[in-house]
Amino acid sequence: MITGKRKRRPAQISAGILAYRRGKELEVLLAHPGGPFWAKKDASAWTIPKGLIERGDDPIDAARREFQEETGLVVDGEMVELAPVRQKSGKLVHGFALEADFDLTLFASNTFEIEWPPKSGRRQTFPEIDRIAYFTLSVAKAKILAYQLPFLSELTERVASADRRE
Numbered sequence: 112m113i114t115g116k117r118k119r120r121p122a123q124i125s126a127g128i129l130a131y132r133r134g135k136e137l138e139v140l141l142a143h144p145g146g147p148f149w150a151k152k153d154a155s156a157w158t159i160p161k162g163l164i165e166r167g168d169d170p171i172d173a174a175r176r177e178f179q180e181e182t183g184l185v186v187d188g189e190m191v192e193l194a195p196v197r198q199k200s201g202k203l204v205h206g207f208a209l210e211a212d213f214d215l216t217l218f219a220s221n222t223f224e225i226e227w228p229p230k231s232g233r234r235q236t237f238p239e240i241d242r243i244a245y246f247t248l249s250v251a252k253a254k255i256l257a258y259q260l261p262f263l264s265e266l267t268e269r270v271a272s273a274d275r276r277e
Contacts, residue, residue, distance in 0.1 A: 122201040126174035127161025128186060129193065129262050132212040137270055138245040139263065140213065141254060142181060145220065145241035147227055157254040159206055159262065160240065170205045181240045183219030186211070193265050198258050206262045208269065218243050 130140035141157040143149065149156055162177030164170055175186045190207040197203055220238040227235040246254060251263055 122203060124164045124170075124203045124205070125161045126164050126168075126170040126177065126205040126207070127159040128174050128178045128190065128207050128209050129159045129266060130178075130209050130211045130213060131266060131270070132210065132245060133270075136247045137267065138247055139251045139266065140211075140243060140245050141251060142240040142243045145238035146223070146225065147237070149241075154253055155255070155257055157246075157251075158256050159259060160243070161204060161206075164205070171207060174205065174207050180221045182213075182243055183217060184213050191269065193262050196258050196261050204259070206259075208262075208266050215243060215245075 132138050132140075140160075142160045143153075143157050160178045160181040162173070162180065164173040171190060171192075174190070178184065178186050186209060188209055188211060190209045193206040193208055195203050195205045220240040222236045222238050224234050224236045227233065227237075248263060248267060252260065255263065
């Protein structure tokens with residue numbers, strides 16, 4: 112009997128870190144995806160460094176691992192869980208805020224391989240992240256992927272709340 116219902120694949124889950132630093136203004140660290148699809152995109156293309164949570168992984172451990180794989184930077188310090196967000200694809204993304212002023216000259220990303228150009232039969236290797244940078248919140252809001260905007264809003268609220276308590 113055909114019911115017309117398809118089995119759904121379970122939605123993937125990712126975890127990442129929204130690093131921030133305080134100066135004259137609050138700044139957040141964003142990553143620009145590598146590869147030919149993203150090469151000429153800037154506005155609404157940047158992301159928090161993140162990756163898939165593997166079965167049995169603790170989300171915070173996965174966020175640390177993925178951050179290091181994608182940036183080459185070692186995460187040290189207490190992280191604050193942010194409300195998860197969902198991509199259009201259904202993937203759930205857990206974000207963790209971390210106050211950190213990383214030395215960006217130490218940046219080094221892992222790589223991936225794809226057939227490029229498409230249908231050429233040639234395989235090329237690209238960095239998963241081609242660059243990272245700290246941005247003020249106003250600039251970050253224009254650069255970050257739209258579905259991740261709630262991470263910036265929640266971080267702003269939490270930092271302002273913490274500052275009021277001090």
